[in-house]
Amino acid sequence: MIRRHCIVLALALLLCWPPFVSAESAGQSGAELHFCLRGEPKTFNPLLVEEDASETIRYLTGGVLIRLNRQTQALEPGLAVSWEVGEKGRKISFHLRTGLHFSDGTPFTSEDVAYTMKALMDPQLHSPTGDSFRSGEGQVIVQTPSPDVVVVTFPAPVAGLERLFDQVAILSAHSPKKEMTVLGPFYVADYAPGSYVLLRRNTNYWKKDKEGKSLPYLESIRLDIQRNRDIELLRFRRGEIHLINALDAEYFDRLQKEMPAVAHDAGTGLDSEQIWFNQVPAAPLPEYRKNWFRTTEFRKAISMAINRADISRIVFGGHAHPAFGPVSPANHFWFNTSLPVPQYDSAGALRLLTQAGFRLDGETLRDSSGNRVEFTVITNSGNRSREQMVAMIQQDLSQIGIKVNLVTLDFPSLIERITRTYDYDACLLGLVNTDLDPNSQMNVWLSSAENHQWNPKQSKPASSWEAELDRLMHAQASAVSDERRKADWDRVQQIVAEQQPFIYLVNKDAMSAISPAVLGSSPSVLDPHAFWNAEILRLAPDPALGAQK
């Protein structure tokens, strides 16, 4: 008896011996990907997602009708096999995949899509995702002529309608688990507040690889909640986590020096850094200073006098590129390729200022009333790259006689100044852009918008070019054809380049860190950079975690 047990045990051990285990199966079974969330997820309801942590979970767990491929920037079928947009962007019909099930086994039908759309558009829910679909007054009508067909009709045309469905994770109409049952590659299996979120493989996920094997390959993903980026980097170096989705240039360079193979720069990203002058009429600033800031030549001269190439090279170590305007060149379709390349020309800047009535008095620039041109740039404290950018701007502008002071403020104080008291001259901040569509920037360019930072919440446009921006933004939002919308949005970009209400400085590269243990990764410029293809990621057979490999 004992002898028989020994033989069984020996056989079992022999089968576990690495040469008997294929790399592929080792990669698929029991493999757990580790990385960090930079904050607590505020919700698991995919319709209420507002912040990054919840967005990460929605991306990994949510099944969507149409998926935006983060690499090609093209729309791909998800739960819908095909779709048609009709009635000039008011109506969209989906043909759904059949025989699909939610993670808890509940069947997926057109009723679930109808239920999701109704919940999404429910004014009581206040869904930020739903806000993108609100095109006009009236009800959204959802029809389900058959279990695999659903037709959604909006009260008014919605620009870029099909693209918006990339954000809509379908909920189950019948499952008692509500939003915790999903159609995406993973489902939330465990959550320890302040500690981690554990996602497990959804065995009912519909997608298969080319060989017909069910996706995802990974058994689970553990998302550790870690706010401190230094600790996140340290954990990556120690091999405790497999990837860092977004890295600053400084951290990227540090990592690249130590482990060049793990640091990935996907190229120019969508995020930008910009500076703007306070043009609020009621701002508590001297009138002469407000006049400078309202003068187009002044803003254009400042823009020309800033050496963006140096900022990209020195502050971001070459991991950024001079910015053209509100759209990054990484946004292939919507970027206006005819915009002029931003040029550094301090002599030209001085000429513009002279035309506007400024004069150089020795090494000091003065306005027509003799006031010295000096202003203070505020930015958020603790951000070294922004402080360094201002230091470089200080030197650039000193060459045309302008004195720039820097004041860093804690974030609440900064927000207080730029949104309520308007007690500041100029502000340098960044814009995190996750959406390619111009509609996502409506809250910036409409003169009545809160994020129209240089002069927000205007009752009527303060200038003719802002009125033109309003008209173009409304026009592109209601146009059906992408070509028409592109023409309007190109004109917006052109006006912004001419008027420089925001002086765009750089577009930062999309950088991430991925351990060699992660197979199948292909970092993209769109968010999520490192795990956009999580369903086909797998871990190398070597059980050792992370970067130390």
Added chain:
Amino acid sequence: MSHLQKAAACILCIIVLLMVFATILLPASHVRQFRDAPNAGPSTAHPLGTDVLGRDSLSRLLYGTRVSLLLAPTAALLSTLIAAVLGSAAGFLGGRFERIVLAVTDLSLALPWLFLLLTVRAMLPLDVSPMVSVIIAFLMMGLLGWQASVRVICAAARGIRDSDFLLLARSSGCKPARLLLCHVAPNLRSLFYTQFWISIPLFILTEANLSILGLGVMEPMASWGNLLRGFEDFSALGANPWRLVPLILLVIVVMCFQLVLPSQEVTQ
């Protein structure tokens, strides 16, 4: 004065001379950016290399020495003065006054002074010059950094409250104010010096932290505090050991102050 103390005094004198004549000795302006040579190593043009923006590190070190060695001792003097007055009076008088002073000290120790400083920064007008901003920051540090010293001085004053020489002075008709000024304070002088000297590096490091929060020395000015921020990237230090110079200088200055201190006590 021992040889070691003489050496320490000499080093301090040299540093002070460098600080005074910094303007003449600087290889370049501390704000000028040599953008073709960011993060450069030592060379004849830049003996200590350049920082991340291509500014001459030696110039920034000398200028930073001037800012830190002028303002940190001023803040230390202010805080020691407050601590000396409150601590010695509380320890000497004892009773309810001592309890009130210690309670206030405990209360202010428990206050989130960081938020207080942030509030002050948020309330300051934005158009103050960088130098004024720095002076305000150090004054705030001086006004808020006395609590630990008060407790030490109070304990020492309590220790001599019932001593024979005070009993004699009291019996000779000395009034409390005279007792405090002429008998208690001179006996606590060495403690005052110690508190003063140990506060200086503390304020330099506090300034480094405040720089991160936007209340310290702002760009393009330099101080030891913001030069120490370069150490955030530890990995670069191994390859660029000359970047340790600001830290070495800080350690040397603090050590020299500590070494010179006993001789001053004796001469006093």
